[in-house]
Amino acid sequence: MATYKTSEIAAIIGIHPNTVRLYEKLALIPKPERLSNGYRVFTEFHIEQCRLVRIAFQVEVLQNGLRKKITKMIKASAAGDFDIAILLINEYVEQIKQERTNAEEAITIVKQILSGCEQSHTQNLKRKEVSDLLDISMDTLRNWEMNGLLTVKRKENGYRVYTDDDIRRLKVIRSLRCANYSLEAILRLLQQLSQNPDTDIKATLNTPKQSDDIISVCDRLIVSLSEAEKNAYKIQAMLKDMKKRF
Known part of the structure; x- marks a missing residue:
């Protein structure tokens, strides 16, 4: 040998x-x-x-x-x-x-948001159901909510209820986190998008590469995967x- x-x-x-x-x-x-x-x-x-x-x-x-x-x-x-x-x-x-599928879905959602073509709001899910649906731990969901990335409505009994809009928002957050964006950058982007759909996504993400936007971020993530x-x-x-x- x-x-x-x-x-x-x-x-x-x-x-x-x-x-x-x-x-x-x-x-x-x-x-x-x-x-x-x-x-x-x-x-x-x-x-x-x-x-x-x-x-x-x-x-x-x-x-x-x-x-x-x-x-x-x-x-x-x-x-x-x-x-x-x-x-x-x-x-x-x-x-x-699965991660690639998630990133592709995030691109679709962002394009719909920017074009104003959003889906109807029919779902009302509990946190555990959302955790299972998106394969995100309940602790992660709590963390994102505590950091202001998502505000979830509560029913009269105190239970959180997640709508279709919440689910779509979570899918975008998930992909941006997978692409290693900070919670602060994502929060800043989501806040400005909610106030103005014409927000400059590239400037708001404020990453070292100013050419980045959500779609290009997810595109690169897909390429890496x-x-x-x-x-x-x-x-x-x-x-x-x-x-x-x-």
Whole structure:
């Protein structure tokens, strides 16, 4: 079986030797054996695992625990738990697809709001029902309400009632949060939009890139998710091959 030094692994993968050591420290690759002189000894498994790490982190996707899930998958693979790693990457792909659907829906909603074509108000849902419908935790809903992103009406018995407008607003907030916009930026935008539909969305979001608006933000989010999905399919194939080889 071929073995490699740290510098050789780094050269093969195209990374700095310190990055290889960092991967080891973070348990993203198996802990290599050491020779009597203290030098690390790497194998073909380490090479494939390093390649897997590079592909997994090529696209930065942070929203809704996706980063944690992909990291957990990498560590499972590094430990040789390929069945668990394959299960996690499959879940990751499904979640990415859902996040992309959410972003596409947010674009549609914003276009309707800006054009004045809003839907009728027929739904009246409780917080738990909204949590289940949108796959948002009740704590997150409370947090958004406490920060002023949404004001929910109450029935005579004190229960909150969410209307269609509330649901649509929450869907937009969800996608903007997934795109890593701050609660303050989202609140500022929603307040100005409610006062004036002709609000300059680009200026109101006030991000480092002034060209950003809700639609372009969600478009870029969709592109990132699509790229992450492509890489996830590569990882699926790699894990199946590594399971056979190692």
